[in-house]
Amino acid sequence: MPLSPQVVFNEFERYLSKFTVATDDDIEDQFFDRKEIRKDASGSVPSGDMGRIRKAIKETVSAFANTNPEGGLLVVGISKEGVVVGIDHLSDNQRNSISRISDLLRNQSSTVRWHSCVDSDENENKVLLIYTPGTTDAICETTDSSAKAWQRAGAQNLLLSDRDRDRIRRDKQIYHFERRLAASFSIDDVNAALLGEVKNTWPDVSTFDRSDIELLREFGAIEDSTDGQMFTNAGLLFFASNPQRGLPSSHIRILRYESDHDDPDPGDPSLDKIFTGSIANQLLAVREYLQESGLIRVYHVRSDDGGFEERPELPFIAVDEAVVNAVAHRDYGLEWPIECIYFRDAFVVRSPGRLLQRSGTVPESFSLAERSLQSTPRNPTLLNWLKQSKDQRGQRFVRTLSVNHPGFPGGSIS
Numbered sequence: 001m002p003l004s005p006q007v008v009f010n011e012f013e014r015y016l017s018k019f020t021v022a023t024d025d026d027i028e029d030q031f032f033d034r035k036e037i038r039k040d041a042s043g044s045v046p047s048g049d050m051g052r053i054r055k056a057i058k059e060t061v062s063a064f065a066n067t068n069p070e071g072g073l074l075v076v077g078i079s080k081e082g083v084v085v086g087i088d089h090l091s092d093n094q095r096n097s098i099s100r101i102s103d104l105l106r107n108q109s110s111t112v113r114w115h116s117c118v119d120s121d122e123n124e125n126k127v128l129l130i131y132t133p134g135t136t137d138a139i140c141e142t143t144d145s146s147a148k149a150w151q152r153a154g155a156q157n158l159l160l161s162d163r164d165r166d167r168i169r170r171d172k173q174i175y176h177f178e179r180r181l182a183a184s185f186s187i188d189d190v191n192a193a194l195l196g197e198v199k200n201t202w203p204d205v206s207t208f209d210r211s212d213i214e215l216l217r218e219f220g221a222i223e224d225s226t227d228g229q230m231f232t233n234a235g236l237l238f239f240a241s242n243p244q245r246g247l248p249s250s251h252i253r254i255l256r257y258e259s260d261h262d263d264p265d266p267g268d269p270s271l272d273k274i275f276t277g278s279i280a281n282q283l284l285a286v287r288e289y290l291q292e293s294g295l296i297r298v299y300h301v302r303s304d305d306g307g308f309e310e311r312p313e314l315p316f317i318a319v320d321e322a323v324v325n326a327v328a329h330r331d332y333g334l335e336w337p338i339e340c341i342y343f344r345d346a347f348v349v350r351s352p353g354r355l356l357q358r359s360g361t362v363p364e365s366f367s368l369a370e371r372s373l374q375s376t377p378r379n380p381t382l383l384n385w386l387k388q389s390k391d392q393r394g395q396r397f398v399r400t401l402s403v404n405h406p407g408f409p410g411g412s413i414s
Contacts, residue, residue: 005031005064005073009131012075012115019075020082028155031072033060036079037098039089050094057130058104058142063152064132065108065140066160066168069357072152077127084117086125099128106147107138139168170333170378171356177333178220178234178381183246185222185229187212191241191278202388220381234381237279237332244276249352250332251276252286252323254340256295261343271295271342279327279382284391286323286340291316295342314347324397326351328383353378 008015019034021027027034037053039045057074064072076098077087087095097103101110110132118124132140139160141149150157151164160168170177190212199215200206213229216222221235236243243250256271257263273289275282290296296314303309326338331353339350355362356376377383386397 002031002070005068005071006131006133008032009073009111009113009129012129016117019078020084022082024080024155030152030154031064031068031070032075033072033155034075034078035060036085037076037087037090038085043089045090045094050097054098054104057098057101059150059157061101061108061110061130061132062105062140062142062148063150063157065105065110065135066149067134067152069134071131071133074130074132075127076130077125084125084127086117087128088126095128099130101130101132104143105140106143107135108140109133109135136172137174139165139174166333167331167353170331171354178232178379179223180233181223181225181230182233182236183231183240184227185231185235189231189240189242190216191239191281194278194280195239198389201390219385233332234379234385238382238385240278242276243278247332249335249337250279252282252327252338252340254286254289254295254342256342257344259343261341261346261348263343266343274337280386280389280397283324283327283386283397287320287391290319296347319347322347322349324386325349328386328398329353329356329378331378 003015003018008018019027019032024034035053035056037045038049053076057076060072060074064074077085079085090098099112101108101112110130112131113129114126115129116124116126139149141147149160149165151160151168152158169175195212195216198205205215210218213222216235216239217224219235220232221239222229222231224230231240231246233247236246237250240246252275254271254273254275255269257266257269259266275285275289277285296312296316296319298310298312300308301311323338323340326340326349330338330351334352336352338352339348341348341350355373356378357374362373383398389397391397
């Protein structure tokens, strides 16, 4: 696990050597940064330089708050060469201008303190520590009318576009994507067979006498607006026959490459098949295709009783669960589909959107043997509807596999 910025802030003397390394590359990363405020020949700091350091502080604090649940720590007063130059050469007004973070940014809860560093010659220099926790209910941005905000990518602060802001709002669930209005509603747009199955099989639904529209409104699949009745995003994805009219990338794509998964030049796919319709119908179609198309090879091997049995090269139940998880947890606001890619040595499921966790930043790659994950649904409404729905074999779409399930030895998927 990465070192906590808050721990370093609270015990800075213990971790000072971490910030006095010789190059920025050895300290500046997703969670830590350092800045220097240089003085001129007269020993003072020109106003232009103060403007630049305030800009750097705004960008870094905003990026830490918007990107990292753990937040980040910025230390002001250490040079690029790792020398503690301090900030004692600043005037009181200059120190106030960089330490009052609320004057620079809104929607942040940074904690600021001065720390005295004493070198080997007993010289004392103060540095400014700014610890910023991650925001949960807003985007940290500048206080001016044309507010700007940033995100952290390694050691860089990247300006947020409008699309980036929408993604962050979805990730932080500042607004609930599932409940937002998506497209105009007509009962003719509803998948009648699916709705009939819901009415007949979902718990507590079949015993109530409601019209189809009343039922969809109660589910939260449609809402009334000034423009008439509208599908919510969740309702469009689950109940509409063609949700792609409002969310064009809400489909599943299956590809096959005649190469290994780490081949830098895999060539053109030998198979490229797209599955559209409601997410439940997509899952039904993909499940049937994977079982019957021969994409996943099935071998006949001798069984213990002397006969032969079929054994797929990959356990269908594990592949299926990976696809279901992608459908339930993907970010439907992003403009590319779920991709299920068959390579010679792997089956890779790519789901748009980052993996959400209640706390902590998930690295780009990790092993489940080294890191445990908490269930953090991005689309709780869709997940709940899928849990209540069954396929043509009477199996629920979402289920948990135990570690000793015969179809998936040695692990679990949920």
